[in-house]
Amino acid sequence: MTIKTHNLGYPRIGDKRELKFTLEAYWKGEKTLADLEKQARGLRYQNVQTQIDAGIELIPVNDFAYYDQVLNMSTLLGVIPKRFRQDRFDVEVAFRMARGRAPSDDQPCLDGHDHAPDKSKAGYAGAMKKWFDTNYHYIVPELYDDTEFKITDTRLFDEVAESLALKSDGTNIDFKPVLVGPVTYLYLAENVSNAIPKLSRLPSLLAVYQQVLQKLADLGINWVQIDEPILGLELSTEWHNAFNQAYAELAQIPVKLLLATYFETLGDNLNLACNLPVAGLHYDGLRGEKQLKDLVEQYPAEKVLSLGLVDGRNIWKTDVNAAIASLKAAKTKFGDHLWIAPSCSLLHVPVNLEVEEKLNPELKTYLAFAKQKLAEVKLLADGLNGQADQQALQANAQAIAAKQTSKLIHNAQVQARLAQLDQIALDRPLPYSEREKLQKGKFNLPLFPTTTIGSFPQTQEIRQARRQFKNGELTEAQYIEAMQAEIRDVCERQERMGIDVLVHGEPERNDMVEYFGEQLDGYAFTQFGWVQSYGSRCVKPPIIFGDVSRPKPMTVSWSQYAQSQTDKTMKGMLTGAVTMLQWSFVRNDQPRETTCNQIALTLRDEVLDLEKAGIHMIQIDEAALREGLPIKKSDWADYLRWAVNSFRMTTSGVQNDTQIHTHMCYSEFNDIIDAVAAMDADVITIETSKSNMKLLDAFVDFEYPNEIGPGVYDIHSPNIPTVEQMVRLIEKAAKLIPAERLWVNPDCGLKTRGWAETEPALANMVKAAQQLRAQFAEKKKTA
The missing domain is CATH 3.20.20.210 (TIM Barrel)
Structure with missing residues (x-):
């Protein structure tokens, strides 16, 4: 009996933010698309090798993205806003969706083609929202009356082929593509200027998911991780039914699905998740701790149950000995159908603690970053398999115990002040x-x-x-x-x-x-x-x-x-x-x-x-x-x-x-x-211009x-708003909020913009406010 290790996702930015710097150079026209793609391949290869070296047996693919994984799903599925559609997909379409423009919209490309900038393709960027309760953002999918789901972007299949080429005969290393699940994707999408109910789109969406899964099966993929974090929400009957419909359809494709949910308990969705026709379920055993026992008892023993007791959201060392003890019942029931992973993708934590030379040495013994969490996954699995390094387990136990009594952490004066909170008038x-x-x-x-x-x-x-x-x-x-x-x-x-x-x-x-x-x-x-x-x-x-x-x-x-x-x-x-x-x-x-x-x-x-x-x-x-x-x-x-x-x-x-x-x-x-x-x-x-x-x-x-100061221009886009655009937004706001209570301001801070964009944008903002003052003064005279 051997318990398998796997990972749900790994940081894509590189040990020293290599992706960031190459991306920004590409956007500025200082690097070519070929330069960017070369950097991306190198980072993906490095991430795979790190996970192999750590002893991870089933390694994620498609956890890499230039911008975000939901945007990747949108381009894969053909969910491209009208303003950015073109005959043939290329990566610049994705950047326009995310940023409002792409490099060729600003300057001639550096790839040897002789053409002038095409500013006609630029437009307003898609809305950004936080990915559940994390500080990660995703670009909201936009659904129009004429949105037609179809495979548009083939980068997923290219990356799968790239990963499979790294497999060696005789090893137990394999790869599983990661997809945002169809129900979560549809739930997070936004209908734009139409009345088509989102759930009525599910059959056509599922048809494309089936095509995607079939292509992955044809490439030789055995397992696909399909993320459905909305299972942590309190769902209506209609969305329960959507899950049943979706997975009945997807189960027809000859590939094993590992349904992944994280960030919360399943709550009232426990029975639903346990009975969906999938080959396995991943569960966040930390954020969902209070329902872990019920899940272990209820989930079918003939299926794979993956449990995440290594925190993918925080940087604290896992109490591996306690985790081993808590999983005894699961081990007894599931045997080698029990898999061990982080609680969620490691996207949410830094890459490598080893490079931190200036942290307090005591504090450092309490921490684990992404690379170290992979080692904890392996140690936990080895412990359950009866093969753990006893010195490593002992060192882990000592660190956990030391943290509980550390004077570095506990301050009696602060605790005394907290005890008097009720004396402060709110x-x-x-x-x-x-x-x-x-x-x-x-x-x-x-x-x-x-x-x-x-x-x-x-x-x-x-x-x-x-x-x-x-x-x-x-x-x-x-x-x-x-x-x-x-x-x-x-x-x-x-x-x-x-x-x-x-x-x-x-x-x-x-x-x-x-x-x-x-x-x-x-x-x-x-x-x-x-x-x-x-x-x-x-x-x-x-x-x-x-x-x-x-x-x-x-x-x-x-x-x-x-x-x-x-x-x-x-x-x-x-x-x-x-x-x-x-x-x-x-x-x-x-x-x-x-x-x-x-x-x-x-x-x-x-x-x-x-x-x-x-x-x-x-x-x-x-x-x-x-x-x-x-x-x-x-x-x-x-x-x-x-x-x-x-x-x-x-x-x-x-x-x-x-x-x-x-x-x-x-x-x-x-x-x-x-x-x-x-x-x-x-x-x-508040931020209101994108909406x-x-x-x-x-x-x-x-x-x-x-x-209220409703933001009148989107600072995340390099586009400079006109006076007319901002006047129109403020006029709209003034129909909703009394003018006497309105302020005029950008959506957010201007730290990431340059002065060449900021000064004309703010000058236009001031002119817009002045124009409106004159308009409202005139209205007052004639009232």
């Missing part, structure tokens, strides 16, 4: 209706006041100065002067453009979470712990390893300096506690609520220090508030309780005439609008009482 002294009058008198802003979300372009010079300071090549005084020069520059630019409320541009900040975490005790930072967020965008999440506290103010001196450069109002800029939590790797030895409250207390201190320093407009970004929602709606209320309370704890100590802003992006607010209102921010800025102001509907139906 309400501001006056309601918004009364604060508004005080704030309008204080700030004296025009109708449709203009502002930005916080960051301005991070130029090469800014990044170089930060790098030189970090490496000791610049003194602290030299670094401060360099950053102050940048602040002076952005203040002057904003003044010239006529923006009403300024920001300091955040040149000193590497990342909106990392910057703060670096100044807090209880946080640690990696050198190379990058994780893909979307496309070439990688983030390096901090590690919250212990009790969190603030040794000293974090932003006050920068905000004070910026305010000294202008007579206009300067916003102080902070990242909220929930976002600090969501965009970090969080300790797993206490409730997330407790950790969030620790962070909120440090931010409360910072807010009060900013106010004392003369900064009376303070933005606390909670970009991740909605993404923190549990996957099951029945669990939302408790999360929203503590998430909203953490924001109120951060802000409730200020004076009534201090204006509190917050920013949220990529959020669908309908389901959480009560909680957003309960935060009681004076102004909320053509559709997201504002939630604020209208609810009659949101405070002020």
Whole structure:
């Protein structure tokens, strides 16, 4: 009896973000498509070899993507928006879907063909959403009346053939393609300007999935991993029926399906998952721990049950001995039908802990990145097979025990302050209706006041100065002067453009979470712990390893300096506690609520220090508030309780005439609008341009009482919006929200854009606001 090891997906960015840099060079026209494809092949080969060396027996294929795996499914299935369709698919179509344009839309190609840029093919990018409750983004599939499912993109089959060529005779290594399942794909897709029910499309979609599976079978594939994470949701009868219909059809193809679900328990979908006609089921035994026993008892013993007890979402070392003990019943029942894997794709964790040379040595013994998690999978399987390295098991046990009592992690002062939380009032002294009058008198802003979300372009010079300071090549005084020069520059630019409320541009900040975490005790930072967020965008999440506290103010001196450069109002800029939590790797030895409250207390201190320093407009970004929602709606209320309370704890100590802003992006607010209102921010800025102001509907139906800044242009696209486009969006917003409560701003921060795009876009934004002020003033005269 031998328990098999397999993996659900591996990080695609490369050990040192090689994919990011090659992608961006390609987009700029500095590298050819051939260069990009060569880099991609090299990364795929490296990933396969890493998994083989770790002892993984069934290795994923099609977990690689230039942008994201849902976009790959869309191009595979022919789900291409009307604005980007062409006679023959090429990879530039995918980039237009993701970014609004491709390299040949901007410059002649470098592949030897003599043609001019074709700007006619550019268009607005597809909407991005978070992949369930992760910080990974996917491009939302768009379904039109005339969408015809058909195999359009053959890259999947090319990559399968590439992988199968690596198989050696006499080895037990094999490959399994990974597909987003048809029901999840349809569930996540969006109907565009039509009334065709999504589920009515299922038969035609399944026909193409059958074609895909048959092609894979013809290539010699035995197993296909088919991801259906919506099995963790609370599904209606119609979607239950969709699963039964889908897998009855797909079971007809001669290939074994491993149905993978992760991030949650199966809940009421347990019976459904156990009875679908598939050859195997993968289950997240960590996030679904409370239902693991029921699953083991109910799932048929003649099928494969794959269990994930190595955390694919976090960086903490697995308690392998405890995992072995917890799987005894499963081993007894399933024998060699029991497979071991990470809980989900390792896409969500950094690549390799070995390269981290600056981490605290004690902390490092508590961690495992993607490569190390593969070794844990092997150790766990070996332990169940009775073949484990006993020294490795002993070392694992010692690390787990040491973490529980470590003074590095536990801080008595922080815990004492937490014990007094009930002494902090969560309400501001006056309601918004009364604060508004005080704030309008204080700030004296025009109708449709203009502002930005916080960051301005991070130029090469800014990044170089930060790098030189970090490496000791610049003194602290030299670094401060360099950053102050940048602040002076952005203040002057904003003044010239006529923006009403300024920001300091955040040149000193590497990342909106990392910057703060670096100044807090209880946080640690990696050198190379990058994780893909979307496309070439990688983030390096901090590690919250212990009790969190603030040794000293974090932003006050920068905000004070910026305010000294202008007579206009300067916003102080902070990242909220929930976002600090969501965009970090969080300790797993206490409730997330407790950790969030620790962070909120440090931010409360910072807010009060900013106010004392003369900064009376303070933005606390909670970009991740909605993404923190549990996957099951029945669990939302408790999360929203503590998430909203953490924001109120951060802000409730200020004076009534201090204006509190917050920013949220990529959020669908309908389901959480009560909680957003309960935060009681004076102004909320949100991402709405990609949805053509559709997201504002939630604020209208609810009659949101405070002020709103709906984003008027998409900063994730290099396209420069026209004055007319932004006027049209603001006019649409003004039909939904009283003009007196509307602000004008971009969708998000401008850190990733260049000044060549940013200045004309913001200049157009200011002109749009001015034009609307004139229009509304004229209306008032004639009313």
